[in-house]
Amino acid sequence: MTRINSHYQKLQAGYLFPEIGRRVREFSAQNPDAKIIRLGIGDVVLPLPESIRSAIKKAVDEMADPKTFRGYGPEQGYEFLRQAIADNDYGTRKVSVSADEIFVSDGSKCDCGNIQEIFSLDSKIAVVDPVYPVYVDTNVMAGRSGHIAPSGHYEGIIYMPSTAENQFKPDFPKEHADLIYLCSPNNPTGTVLTHEDLKGWVEYARKSGSIILFDAAYHDFITDSSLPHSIFEIDGAREVAIEFRSFSKNAGFTGTRCAFTVVPKELKALNDKGEKVSVHALWNRRQSTKFNGVSYPVQRGAEAAYSPQGKKETQEMIRYYLNNAQIIREGLASIGLEVYGGVDAPYVWLKTPGDLGSWDFFDLLLKEANIVGTPGAGFGPGGEGYFRLSSFAFKENVEEAITRIKQQLKVKN
DSSP: OOOOOGGGGGSOSSOHHHHHHHHHHHHHHHOTTOOOEEOSSOOOOSOOOHHHHHHHHHHHHHTTSTTTOOOSOOTTOOHHHHHHHIIIIIGGGTOOOOGGGEEEESOHHHHHHHGGGGSOTTOOEEEEESOOHHHHHHHHHHTOSOOBOTTSOBTTOEEEEOOGGGTTOOOOOSSOOSEEEEESSOTTTOOOOOHHHHHHHHHHHHHHTOEEEEEOTTGGGOOOTTSOSOGGGSTTGGGTEEEEEESHHHHOOTTTOOEEEEOOTTOEEEOTTSOEEEHHHHHHHHHHHHOOOOOHHHHHHHHHTTSHHHHHHHHHHHHHHHHHHHHHHHHHHTTTOOEEEOSSSSEEEEEOSTTOOHHHHHHHIIIIIOEEOEEGGGGOGGGTTEEEEEOOSOHHHHHHHHHHHHHHHHHHO
């Protein structure tokens, strides 16, 4: 009989967000009249901006004309979008990234999960704890870990505690790590690394021979001009880092799917013979083999996000969600809860009240206040005792949610 990849059975019973969905569906079935407000999964609610919609519609019309129809596009992305990304996301910040170092994809979640394929199975990985689950789970699936320990940590993976005591900025790994996953603005804590923070990580990676996998999916939510948007703003980062970005949250592409990964040509890794090999070439080979590219209309829509009107519209969306985050943050702080993030990030990270566990708090909010959030334990053991609320909702629902939480916690106390 055919055998399975047994590493999948090391995984916990369910991925975090499907488990949340299961609990919510079960509650909804039993309480059909409940008005549930969802501040859990980071899915946007505002529609695609007009400039993006118009560009997509125009591109679809092109597909109806034999003279302008397009079939398979380049796996790496169309030149028009790659150049727009290079000019607007990097050139405006005086960061050196060329169009052919940019690989357009259907999501940064996919890229963060797929990138590990091009590295040795012996590679030791380090993750922040709490952590976006994809970083850990995909490496477990590949076989880079042992089984999950009673602590909730996977054997063989290096966990870097991210706590209130260290301002949710982890210390360097105490043992050698080949691949280091960093996320800024951080999901779930909302913390943003400074230039000095990133300079330290780049220097560490250069000395240790590590590669940093830098998830900057939420960089557009940074409002403090002193904070970096890209790891490539740091000297030497091109030799030690890969960067992931997405159009999902800043331009509303969660249902349209478009993102990109930057792999500098200077970045090298060793093969079995000890020879230095281009990581850029490996990722290009992987994408050319396993990926057929993002659709032409979607890429035209993403390009439109960089037009003057597109920039104006996407910035309005970002301000809307950041205003929601402020409402959440200030509302929870007003009743004495410890809150973090929500300033340069769309997520608010809060300490659960009293001695409540994070899943217990999830159930309390769902059943008593009809609000869905994300339990911190779902991001790893370091998230236990914390809870994430997302600002990706309509303002009136955010305001109603905070009112309900205040009432519920007042009753409980």
